[in-house]
Amino acid sequence: MALEAGIAELVNGFIAAGRPSSRTQSIEERRAGYVASTVLAGDKEMRVQTRSFEHEGIRFWVASPLLLSNPRPAVIYYHGGCFISGGVTTHEKQLRQLAYQGNCHVIAVEYRQAPEFTYPTAHDDALKGADIVWRNASLFGINPNQITLAGDSAGGHLALVTTLRLKKSGQWLPAQLLLIYPMLDATASCESYIRNGEDYVITRDTLLSGYEMYLADLPREHPEASPLWRDDFNGLPPVHIITAEYDPLYDEGKELHRRMQNQRVNCSHQEYAGVIHGFFQLAGISASARRVMNDVARRVAF
Numbered sequence: 001m002a003l004e005a006g007i008a009e010l011v012n013g014f015i016a017a018g019r020p021s022s023r024t025q026s027i028e029e030r031r032a033g034y035v036a037s038t039v040l041a042g043d044k045e046m047r048v049q050t051r052s053f054e055h056e057g058i059r060f061w062v063a064s065p066l067l068l069s070n071p072r073p074a075v076i077y078y079h080g081g082c083f084i085s086g087g088v089t090t091h092e093k094q095l096r097q098l099a100y101q102g103n104c105h106v107i108a109v110e111y112r113q114a115p116e117f118t119y120p121t122a123h124d125d126a127l128k129g130a131d132i133v134w135r136n137a138s139l140f141g142i143n144p145n146q147i148t149l150a151g152d153s154a155g156g157h158l159a160l161v162t163t164l165r166l167k168k169s170g171q172w173l174p175a176q177l178l179l180i181y182p183m184l185d186a187t188a189s190c191e192s193y194i195r196n197g198e199d200y201v202i203t204r205d206t207l208l209s210g211y212e213m214y215l216a217d218l219p220r221e222h223p224e225a226s227p228l229w230r231d232d233f234n235g236l237p238p239v240h241i242i243t244a245e246y247d248p249l250y251d252e253g254k255e256l257h258r259r260m261q262n263q264r265v266n267c268s269h270q271e272y273a274g275v276i277h278g279f280f281q282l283a284g285i286s287a288s289a290r291r292v293m294n295d296v297a298r299r300v301a302f
Contacts, residue, residue, distance in 0.1 A: 001245065001273040006285030010040075011246075011276065014201045022206040027115060027213075031085040038090055042283030042290070045096040052088070055136075058129045059110035061088045062140070063099035071137070073146035073302045074105040076130050076174070078162075080153030080278070082183070082210025083122055084114045094281060094293070101297035105142050107133055111158065114214035122214065123224060126158040127165050134172055148300045149174040152280050153249075154210065156182025161224050167235055177239040178296055180280050181249050182256070184228035186211045186220040190251035200246045202277040207248060228252050233263040240299060241269045242292060247277040270295065 003011060014020075022030055052061040064072075077095060079086045088095070088108055099106040109129030111122040130149065137144035151159040156179040166173055188208060197204030215225050223230050239260055243253035253269070260267035272279065272288045283289040 003246065003276075004274040004286055004288060007246075007275055007279065007282070010282075010285065011200055015199055019198060019203070022203070023209050027084060034081060034085045034090050037278075037281070038093065040282050040284045041093040042097075044093050045100045048096050048099045050096070056128065056132055058125060058132060060129065060132075061092075061095070061108040061110065063095050063106045063108075064141075065099060065103050068141065070141040071143040071146075072104050072141060073102070073148070073300060074107055074133065074140065074142035075102065075148045075150050075178075075300050076133055076159075077106055077108045078111065078126055078149075078151035078155030078158040079108065080151065080155045080180075081113070082207055083154045083214035084210050086113075086154075091281070093283070097283075097293050098297055098300070101293060102300040104300050105140060107140065107142075114210070114216075118214055118216040119218050120224065122154075122158060123161055123165075126162045130162055130166070130174075131171075144172075145175060146302050147174045148176050148178055150178035150180070150296070150300070151182070152180035153277065154183050156180055157184060157227065160184075160227055163236060164227065164230070164232065167232075173237050175302070176237050176299070178242075178299060179239065179253075179256075180242045180292075180296075181244050181247050181253060181277055182241070183207060183211075183249060184226065184252045184256055186215060186225040188248075190249075190255065192251035193248045196246050196248045196250060196276075200248075200276040202248070204248050207277075228256055228259070231263065233260050233265050236260070236265050238266040239268070241267065242280075242295075243269065243271045244275045244277055244279050245271060245273045246275065249277060 111125035
């Protein structure tokens with residue numbers, strides 16, 4: 001299928017500019033560029049209330065419907081950004097939309113990033129943030145049995161590994177996982193890293209340079225660097241995986257679905273055609289971005 005019109009314009013502009021490599025940019029330039037891209041994210045949903053605070057050393061940002069009947073379902077959300085960028089500034093529009101459309105609390109965990117903080121800092125922050133929410137469910141006004149862990153790209157990776165850590169501890173598990181084009185394989189073994197690796201804005205170099213800064217000396221085959229290849233998925237809650245047709249990560253999302261099913265996980269997969277990595281944040285130019293928000297909101301509403 002051809003690219004969506006708005007996505008095609010974005011991709012053609014990237015190619016016409018000479019496919020600029022993220023490796024030539026400073027970390028400050030990469031972070032600023034991500035923030036600048038939010039102009040493509042569509043309208044800001046105002047029918048929610050928001051607050052931010054720090055608890056036990058973790059920063060949280062919460063979006064909630066204006067009219068609440070507690071306890072409500074909750075989404076603990078981990079933002080994307082290749083482990084080096086992103087945050088509420090880049091994801092606020094999506095998180096607000098999700099809170100309104102899903103009639104739920106959306107709780108963003110603001111984990112620390114590379115290159116200032118390397119592995120396992122983000123993983124540890126992600127787990128600690130989820131545990132804080134679960135232990136304080138009544139204070140958050142949430143139903144502890146209706147917690148979804150979700151994330152896009154690097155955030156999808158963190159949602160998955162956090163759940164695997166929770167399973168190992170035996171204390172609690174989320175009700176479900178929603179993984180939006182998750183980063184799963186730091187070895188870049190899948191063919192889509194080649195097929196979709198150069199032309200589609202978020203390139204192979206963008207993704208792999210993020211891994212390099214965050215993982216530092218950790219072997220790329222480590223199970224928390226490349227969770228795709230793990231054999232301990234059995235016992236996870238239901239998982240829904242979203243992939244984008246022209247994404248370097250497309251094949252690994254499909255492979256995770258296959259491997260989870262083989263390990264007896266209740267796992268579903270939805271491919272969005274004609275779009276690229278990051279399309280979840282492109283509602284201003286992409287009909288698929290608007291559809292995927294509806295899909296995610298429907299799933300978290302229980």
